[in-house]
Structure formats: C-alpha cells, structure tokens
Amino acid sequence: MSIAPRDEPEASEILAIKEESEALDAPEIIQPDGWASPRGYTNGAIATGKVVTLAGQVGWNPETSIFISDDFAVQARQIFHNIVALLLAAGARPHDLVRLTWFIVDRDEYVAARKEVGAAYREIIGAHYPPMSVVFVSGLLEDRARLEIEATAVIPFTVADNR
Secondary structure (H helix, E strand, O other): OOOOOOOOOHHHHHHHHHHHHHOOOOOEEOOOOOOOOOOOOOOOEEOOOOEEEEEEOEEEEOOOOOOOOOOHHHHHHHHHHHHHHHHHHOOHHHHHHEEEEEEEHHHHHHHHHHHHHHHHHHHHOOOOOOOEEEEEEEOOOOOOEEEEEEEEEEHHHHOOOOO
C-alpha cells in the first residue's frame, strides 16, 4: 500500500472527508467562561486517541519538492493539501486536527493574504479551527518557502479502532 501524498485530493474526496469528519467525535473545545471567542482558531482542545504528528509542511509539490509559486496564498493552499494528504495516509481526517503551528517569514505578507488563505483553509480543511499559533521567523530552511505549518491530529479511539 502506497502512502505517498498526492498534490491535491479531488474535490469530491474533500467533500466526503468533510461530511464524514462532521459526523465523527470532534476534539472538545476549551473556552473559559468570560473569555472572548477567538476568531479562526480555538484557545484549547481536549482529545483522546491515536496521536498523529506531521513535520512542518512547506508549499511545494510533495512529489517533486518544487515550489510552483512564491505567492504566500498559493503556498498556503498547497500546504493545506499536503496536510490533508498526510492525514489521509495516517487514517486521520482534517477534523482530527488538534494543533497547527504556523512559521511565517513576513508578517505584512501574511496579513495581506489572510482573506485568500482563510478561504483556501475553509475549502480544504473545512470549518474546523484547532488551537493555532503563528510564529514570525527570520527564515526557513527552504529559501523559497514563505511559510511552514506543523500539524498534530488525534484520531479518537472509538474511530481509530475502526480505521
């Protein structure tokens, strides 16, 4: 069985994953009383199950290690596809994500691309917003990388036992 990620899952596959994810046990969201609701992320989550950790993903084609663009939003879109491919290879789904850490080289570039990045995130990952951190760094190992995202997912035991 090959677990090599593809460039992009088919649109029908993404829709099926989203629908299945919505039916599965989601991580429990931590939201203390009186705290303002976060926008586009969650303050904390509780999950029990099989932990899946993904190395930092950059916005290149995972089969060729070649960037198709230097554009921030284009790279983010590719990263989301790479994350979904890795999750699927591990038997996880986007809804199983419990943490994302973004490493970004240019704050202004990030802010300018937020709307387009958010739309790509919702299209590919769905309306699931795990705890996230955004860290601004002076550079990344891959010179053309504008951002890198690490991900952690937890497959619930009740689901993991059946996958």
